[in-house]
Amino acid sequence: MDIKIREKLDLIRGEIISSAARVEFVLGYRLRRYFFPKTNNKATILFWNVMNTPYLTFDNKISIYESIPYFQKLKSYPDIKKSLRFVQRLRNTMAHWTLDEKQSDLNNIVMFTLVGKYKKIIITDSVVEDYRRQISFLLKNFGL
DSSP: OOHHHHHHHHHHHHHHHHHHHHHHHHHHHHHHHHHOSSOOHHHHHHIIIIITSTTSOHHHHHHHHHHOHHHHTSTTHHHHHHHHHHHHHHHHHHHHOEEOTTTOBTTBEEEEEOSSSOEEEEEOHHHHHHHHHHHHHHHHHTTO
């Protein structure tokens, strides 16, 4: 196995998992601001004891966001929803799927899972660039 492929995958994984965690945090804060527009003791409790805990997953936060009529009425809602789900899927792929060493090269890193049924994804530079665009879009729309 080419060490350079593993090193590149480690860099990509690190970037994706780190930036997805940042988006998840900001999404939780955006939800907190929906319920408590002004920062006060209740808002702080909601954020740190509900929104920002392991019990409320990224998927849960996205589902809450998707279910709030206020957000559904926003012009950017369909694109935000699509971007959130894209980020979530790629983050889960990087965190839980396995490198296919035999099929991968530096330009096409093949990841697979055997959970459920066999699935694979090819991580290319264009996939990573698309991911970066989605992250920038989300952070901009969530006010960062």
